[in-house]
Amino acid sequence: MNINGKPHRTIWVAGDGMSVDIIDQTKLPHELVIARLATLDDAATAIRDMLVRGAPLIGVTAAYGLCLALRDDASDAMLDHAAKKLEATRPTAVNLRAALARMRARLDAVAPSERARAAYGFAAELADEDVAQNRAIGEHGVRLLRDLRAAKPSSAPLQIMTHCNAGWLATVDVGTALAPVYTAHDSGLAVHVWVSETRPRNQGAYLTAWELGQHGVPHTVIADNAAGHLMQRGDVDAVIVGTDRTTRCGDVANKIGTYLKALAAREANVPFYAAVPSSSIDWSLDRGADIPIEERGPEEVTHVGPSRVVPAGSPVRNPAFDVTPARLVTALITERGVCEASRAGLEGLFRVTRA
């Protein structure tokens, strides 16, 4: 998508053909900083410290992390070490493990002497696949928005609420939850996005507002607490969120606070959609309650910039994700189409029963 009118991705191979450049998302929206990853450690740190974040982008960054590890040592032992190290960076997103598993399955079959070069090729395929999936999610999702548009009595823009950042900054490009929004906007369907700030890390305010603004999409930032009120008052036509992991039965793990929006949407008869690239589906899990929820450090809650916002003696809990049960999800938007949030729905689209 566009930054200052020029198209960008979030990750790409640098001019030296080996290092990997990323947008350092911890610096947005204040500065656009490109960070260079030259080693496995650089990649692991970029994921763990959230220079890159968003389940799809984490997966692709991990794939490139393997490439960086294999540059100097393409042995089986290094491949194993690097995959384990990268997998340990973040616990909730399934894309991370899926991307590493796919890379390993292909790299295990390549002789060490050819591995580094092959790895870059495989990682580039993953990156391109992500973009293609997101474009497809945009096409499928925009049909839902056109239907809502047709059903809406007023001619005011369609009001979409989102949470956290599942835009192009969370992926290689285009985004997941925001793919239908960009597709609508670019095709002349007027949309306005309610951006909830998404405490404690403020990815909504920092990233979603920034990327929508750069692309020219009308939007308004709200405190997370305002989401229910706006839905209750009829100011929201649809909620679209991303996912870090969706079970094969359609339970959606996503940024903490998503579940509250789903409850408010159901109460107000607002459709609640999750944009789910198939890389985010965990075919091994039925129940969302079995998804491990990452607990992040207290300083994300206690401090905003240099300001301490919690008294020094007060303890903090900081779960990073929550689970929205399938029954609260109107539909899943995948790259293969829109389906019910259920095992039947997902298997109907993906036509496979996996273990």
Next chain:
Amino acid sequence: MNINGKPHRTIWVAGDGMSVDIIDQTKLPHELVIARLATLDDAATAIRDMLVRGAPLIGVTAAYGLCLALRDDASDAMLDHAAKKLEATRPTAVNLRAALARMRARLDAVAPSERARAAYGFAAELADEDVAQNRAIGEHGVRLLRDLRAAKPSSAPLQIMTHCNAGWLATVDVGTALAPVYTAHDSGLAVHVWVSETRPRNQGAYLTAWELGQHGVPHTVIADNAAGHLMQRGDVDAVIVGTDRTTRCGDVANKIGTYLKALAAREANVPFYAAVPSSSIDWSLDRGADIPIEERGPEEVTHVGPSRVVPAGSPVRNPAFDVTPARLVTALITERGVCEASRAGLEGLFRVTRA
């Protein structure tokens, strides 16, 4: 309640017998600053700029604002001017209008020459009445907590979630939503309080965590977004919130985000209580949807301390309150006892049908 082990109120007449001292709550939790109100303008500014906040404390501060206005000019014209000015400071809390109406009804009957002295007496009565009401709310509410304690299989502390600040800092003393918590803690019933930070003004993190900490009540601060997840996982035994205005049918207007907690509580079968001093009941309104919702300035959302957290070009909406419909409220805790959140429930306790 205690600060550094010494009992305090939030507002009191200063040593000169005329000026009014308050705790400047915009400085908490970092500094304990006492501000002196010497004029009507001082009082109006203290309410509007939220040096004092919390519906009961706003009402008492407005009453003292009338006193300050009458010090130099006790004419009918000044009484009228001062009441109008104070009433215009904040639109949502009904206590403000109720306190002013009660003061005026009594002061209209007093000759201007006696008015100033009488006003101080009436305001002191309102302040003492607030404290007595809150103690009664604490006694009625702690019975609910003892019942929950008896029904809880584990011996772990009772887990209470609250929102914003409806503690002693929101009142003259004791608090409303936190009155049952303090009563429980002081009587040896082990409680732990989940304090949601309450963006955008962070009254939970700044004020509730501070006052609980000063009084020695165990508590943990969370981002507002985490409330649903904790209830879903069984980590909350009860939610208790305050109210800025409750309709005669039991719809509860309170700090933005309260409604989301009520939805999550219902979903998780967690009882959801509102602590409602009768001064917060609007006997003229049936429907919560008819309560005016204050829209506050965007800077509360765009900035935290010196840090800008929203990109410069992004618009903001900042509704300060939302309405939780009576059907989501398990019970109201008033100074007269606990009742169903309904017209029958409220009228049963207050035994009057008002216009």
